[in-house]
Amino acid sequence: MLSKKMLDILNKQTAKEVYASHLYLSMASWAEAEGLDGISEWFYAQSEEEREHMMKFIKYVNERGGHAEIPQVDKPPKKFPGVKQAFEAALEHEQMVSAAINDIVELALKEKDYATNNWIQWFVEEQREEEASVQAIIDKLELLGDRGLYVFDRDIMSMRGHE
Ligand code: FEO
Numbered sequence: 001m002l003s004k005k006m007l008d009i010l011n012k013q014t015a016k017e018v019y020a021s022h023l024y025l026s027m028a029s030w031a032e033a034e035g036l037d038g039i040s041e042w043f044y045a046q047s048e049e050e051r052e053h054m055m056k057f058i059k060y061v062n063e064r065g066g067h068a069e070i071p072q073v074d075k076p077p078k079k080f081p082g083v084k085q086a087f088e089a090a091l092e093h094e095q096m097v098s099a100a101i102n103d104i105v106e107l108a109l110k111e112k113d114y115a116t117n118n119w120i121q122w123f124v125e126e127q128r129e130e131e132a133s134v135q136a137i138i139d140k141l142e143l144l145g146d147r148g149l150y151v152f153d154r155d156i157m158s159m160r161g162h163e
Helices: 004-033 037-063 083-110 114-144 146-159
Strands: none
Touching: 004 037, 004 083, 037 083, 037 114, 037 146, 083 114, 114 146
16 A cells, blocks of 8 residues: 555656656657657657656556546647757756656655565666667767758667667
């Protein structure tokens, strides 16, 4: 059985995962409207992954005798100043999510909830991989500069390294 505190933090994390999915969806739609199909596909796929993360939290809470809340989702930004800036915003968001996952680990250890600690480790690893893959994209964009964007747009789908 989850503690009230744990239930609360897990429900809050569900909301963060849904927002991440929406944020990537908005980035995908923006990139698609800009004619950047490869980048758009990358963001669409990322949005799906975040939805899967949300589902994992919902299922886990219910499996442990809680009742997962389905959150309201804030509207993400519609436009982004550029491709690099969009990925920088993605990285910033992932870093925030990583910190939130770490808070769950901390609470699980404090409460001696070893089942949750064990379960959440998958997300610890997932966040490490996500941050690394977004950082790799930013590094590549920096190397290419704006003129390389067309090549990069075709190239990006081979950069989904962590699946
Ligand atoms: Fe599920 Fe990338 O946070």
